[in-house]
Amino acid sequence: AKEITLPLDTNSTELLVKTDLDCQGVYTENILLNDEFFIYPNPIEGGDLTIYLGANSTTEATISLYKLNGSSIFSKKMKPINNEIKISVNNLATGVYMLNVTNGNTLSNYKIIRK
Numbered sequence: 001a002k003e004i005t006l007p008l009d010t011n012s013t014e015l016l017v018k019t020d021l022d023c024q025g026v027y028t029e030n031i032l033l034n035d036e037f038f039i040y041p042n043p044i045e046g047g048d049l050t051i052y053l054g055a056n057s058t059t060e061a062t063i064s065l066y067k068l069n070g071s072s073i074f075s076k077k078m079k080p081i082n083n084e085i086k087i088s089v090n091n092l093a094t095g096v097y098m099l100n101v102t103n104g105n106t107l108s109n110y111k112i113i114r115k
Contacts, residue, residue, distance in 0.1 A: 039099065043113035048086040053103055055083060062102040063087060065112075073097070089114050 006015075017027040037054045053061060063085060064075035073092070078085045089112075097112045 037103070037108060039110055039112070043115045044089050045115045046090055047088065049089050049112065051085040051087070051101060053080050053083050053085065061085060064100040066098045066100070068096055068098065
């Protein structure tokens with residue numbers, strides 16, 4: 001068995017393993033260095049924003065997104081999969097937004113930058 005050690009500089013690192021043969025597929029894994037709540041990638045250009053709720057997350061979280069002027073874009077209860085909730089930012093205009101996450105008795109607020 002061979003072993004490779006990689007320096008991980010951020011809380012979240014995506015590991016991709018593949019060969020030079022496309023037919024063998026790609027193995028992908030996100031490596032999280034802590035069990036704390038965090039959001040990535042931020043700033044985000046497009047695709048899915050991942051909200052990692054931590055290892056001790058409740059069964060459901062309320063995700064609310066607001067413009068900086070306070071107007072609501074959406075608010076909904078979502079069930080995490082593997083302690084994560086993913087929301088697409090593809091329909092958002094570029095700019096800064098406020099994301100509220102209510103998980104159990106905890107309300108967390110984050111600034112999200114859509115590039």
